[in-house]
Amino acid sequence: MEEYLSILKKSNLFSGVQPEEISAMLNCLSARIRHFKKEEFIIRSGDYIRSVGMLLSGSALIIQEDFWGKRTIISDVMPGTIFAETYACIPSIPIEMSVISDSECDVLFMDFNKILHVCTSACTFHTRLLQNFLSSIARRNLTLTKKMQHMSKKTIREKLLSYLSAESLKNNSSTFDIPFNRQQLADYLSIDRSALSNEMSKLQDEGILTYKKNRFTLKEDFHEG
Amino acid sequence: MEEYLSILKKSNLFSGVQPEEISAMLNCLSARIRHFKKEEFIIRSGDYIRSVGMLLSGSALIIQEDFWGKRTIISDVMPGTIFAETYACIPSIPIEMSVISDSECDVLFMDFNKILHVCTSACTFHTRLLQNFLSSIARRNLTLTKKMQHMSKKTIREKLLSYLSAESLKNNSSTFDIPFNRQQLADYLSIDRSALSNEMSKLQDEGILTYKKNRFTLKEDFHEG
DNA sequence: ACATTTCTGTTGTAATTACAACATTATGAA
DNA sequence: TTCATAATGTTGTAATTACAACAGAAATGT
Numbered sequence: 001m002e003e004y005l006s007i008l009k010k011s012n013l014f015s016g017v018q019p020e021e022i023s024a025m026l027n028c029l030s031a032r033i034r035h036f037k038k039e040e041f042i043i044r045s046g047d048y049i050r051s052v053g054m055l056l057s058g059s060a061l062i063i064q065e066d067f068w069g070k071r072t073i074i075s076d077v078m079p080g081t082i083f084a085e086t087y088a089c090i091p092s093i094p095i096e097m098s099v100i101s102d103s104e105c106d107v108l109f110m111d112f113n114k115i116l117h118v119c120t121s122a123c124t125f126h127t128r129l130l131q132n133f134l135s136s137i138a139r140r141n142l143t144l145t146k147k148m149q150h151m152s153k154k155t156i157r158e159k160l161l162s163y164l165s166a167e168s169l170k171n172n173s174s175t176f177d178i179p180f181n182r183q184q185l186a187d188y189l190s191i192d193r194s195a196l197s198n199e200m201s202k203l204q205d206e207g208i209l210t211y212k213k214n215r216f217t218l219k220e221d222f223h224e225g
Numbered sequence: 226m227e228e229y230l231s232i233l234k235k236s237n238l239f240s241g242v243q244p245e246e247i248s249a250m251l252n253c254l255s256a257r258i259r260h261f262k263k264e265e266f267i268i269r270s271g272d273y274i275r276s277v278g279m280l281l282s283g284s285a286l287i288i289q290e291d292f293w294g295k296r297t298i299i300s301d302v303m304p305g306t307i308f309a310e311t312y313a314c315i316p317s318i319p320i321e322m323s324v325i326s327d328s329e330c331d332v333l334f335m336d337f338n339k340i341l342h343v344c345t346s347a348c349t350f351h352t353r354l355l356q357n358f359l360s361s362i363a364r365r366n367l368t369l370t371k372k373m374q375h376m377s378k379k380t381i382r383e384k385l386l387s388y389l390s391a392e393s394l395k396n397n398s399s400t401f402d403i404p405f406n407r408q409q410l411a412d413y414l415s416i417d418r419s420a421l422s423n424e425m426s427k428l429q430d431e432g433i434l435t436y437k438k439n440r441f442t443l444k445e446d447f448h449e450g
Numbered sequence: 451a452c453a454t455t456t457c458t459g460t461t462g463t464a465a466t467t468a469c470a471a472c473a474t475t476a477t478g479a480a
Numbered sequence: 481t482t483c484a485t486a487a488t489g490t491t492g493t494a495a496t497t498a499c500a501a502c503a504g505a506a507a508t509g510t
Contacts, residue, residue: 064374072377074370089363096370116356130355131341137362138314144369145299145321149289151376152297152415154498155466182488190377192468197489213476213488379468380496407458417498422459438458438506 004033004056004106011054011080012139013132017125025125029110036101043099049087051109052133055079058105059179063187064097073188075143076102076179082136088112089137102179151190156199159189164209168218175217229258229281229331236279236305237364238357242350250350254335261326268324274312276334277358280304283330284404288412289322298413300368301327301404307361313337314362327404376415381424384414389434393443400442 008014008022017025033056036042042053042060060077074097077083087095089112115133150162163185167176178185186193203209210217233239233247242250258281261267267278267285285302299322302308312320314337340358375387388410392401403410411418428434435442 064370066374072374074373086363086366089359090367093367116359134314134341134359134362137359137366138311141311141362141366141369142315142318144366144373145289148299148369148373148376149291149297151373154415157466190379193487194469194489194491195467198491201489382496418457419459419461419499420497423461426459 004108007056007080008054008108011082012136013054013082013129015132016128017132021125025129026108026110029114031108031110034107034109036105036107038101038103040101041098042101042105042107043084043095043097045096045098046094048091049084049095050091050112052082052085052088052112052115053099054082054108054110056106056108058101058103060099060101060105060107061184062097062099071187072190073180073184075147078179085112085133085137086140147188156189156191156195157203159191160196160199160203161208163189164216164218167216174219175215177214178216179214181214229333232281232305233279233333236307237361238279238307238354240357241353242357246350250354251333251335254339256333256335259332259334261330261332263326263328265326266323267326267330267332268309268320268322270321270323271319273316274309274320275316275337277307277310277313277337277340278324279307279333279335281331281333283326283328285324285326285330285332286409287322287324296412297415298405298409300372303404310337310358310362311365372413381414381416381420382428384416385421385424385428386433388414389441389443392441399444400440402439403441404439406439 002023005019005022009019014022014025036058043049045065055077057079059079060083062074062077062083064072064074066072077099083099084095087093091112115129146166150159150166153159153162164178167178168174170176180188182197183193186196189196200209200211204211208219210219227248230244230247234244239247239250261283268274270290280302282304284304285308287299287302287308289297289299291297302324308324309320312318316337340354371391375384375391378384378387389403392403393399395401405413407422408418411421414421425434425436429436433444435444
């Protein structure tokens with residue numbers, strides 16, 4: 001547990017909680033760590049959620065598969081981020097998405113009820129925890145809305161540039177890495193992979209964009225383009 | 226205030242709170258009611274949010290306008306539903322959407338900080354209020370995800386049928402009213418209005434769908450189509 | 451009832467996309 | 481290294497869409 005303290009300290013959920021208090025709180029939350037290999041289900045669609053997950057290492061994807069097995073990527077999951085929190089708040093509804101490891105990773109699970117109901121010991125920080133949890137759910141909301149912003153654009157070019165300029169802004173740099181390969185990016189934006197590749201080539205030819213693998217550089221001022 | 230008690234009782238936020246306690250709580254929450262005419266801003270993009278809104282009567286829309294004034298509808302707002310709750314949880318970030326009345330309506334505003342911080346009086350129900358607030362944010366999350374599900378479909382026909390079958394399911398009936406006119410539905414699904422009308426006509430010709438104004442009937446078993 | 455405005459449906463065309471099929475380039479294992 | 485496999489890029493075509501322009505219907509105000 002100690003090895004992940006630096007991640008926990010930086011996480012939104014434990015923001016403002018003294019490091020020495022965190023491990024005490026983890027006890028209260030019945031926290032346990034599980035390891036996953038690449039491409040494993042961390043959470044499976046249909047599960048009833050009672051624990052909130054937090055990625056400690058590696059990377060994961062939140063995905064949704066429709067009736068015919070067509071896969072959509074809802075979001076990437078980075079270390080320090082919680083997931084399944086929405087469904088933990090509505091325990092009567094089974095989760096309608098899956099969380100899958102995109103590399104080897106470690107995941108912390110915490111009992112939702114113990115986040116919600118004040119415990120006897122670390123109560124000073126419990127209020128803070130609850131506030132942080134609220135703001136984490138709210139942030140999830142923002143990322144969903146942001147994704148919708150990209151998807152609502154009409155052309156592949158607009159969708160891609162909307163996504164990339166948002167990533168650029170997030171990273172405070174015109175050069176940045178994205179957490180997706182080509183197929184994943186296509187599944188995230190709900191477009192065809194080959195059409196995406198094609199459009200990327202054009203943008204590169206036009207000098208708007210440079211890329212190599214997952215590293216992109218946006219030229220000039222293409223914000224909200 | 227009394228005239229809206231039936232709405233408040235049925236709302237998610239006050240679910241499980243005794244009716245006689247509700248008005249006491251409204252005091253604690255510094256609740257006040259404002260009236261809006263049709264097409265007025267209830268909340269304006271760029272505002273800093275400290276109050277949570279709840280629609281008491283009429284209908285409203287949560288919209289987003291991009292750089293070039295292109296309007297997207299994020300969600301409709303029905304009586305009893307709260308809004309702006311996401312940004313109330315992250316008060317440092319200005320809201321990036323607007324809420325506009327779609328008819329005359331009354332709106333209840335409640336101080337977010339007083340929802341979060343337990344007050345001295347009605348404390349028994351305050352825990353319940355907090356839980357309900359959490360579940361309301363979570364439900365917002367579900368509606369956003371559901372909208373993304375529709376938008377992620379590749380053709381107008383699929384998007385429309387995905388939306389309509391979800392509405393049918395929500396209403397537990399193959400005949401149901403939707404809260405949008407044609408232009409609004411197009412803005413909600415991010416498609417062209419005339420192309421939407423065109424596709425609707427085809428679906429009607431094919432006997433898959435019947436509609437008149439905002440009332441739709443889905444024939445046979447078109448679920449997740 | 452009338453005029454005006456808004457909403458909805460229709461059609462044609464140019465632009466865009468999905469899809470398939472294949473070429474090229476990485477990646478990883480033996 | 482060599483082979484096999486996965487990831488990415490390229491191209492052509494059929495399908496779909498956006499957009500504009502317009503017609504008819506419905507709603508609204510006077």
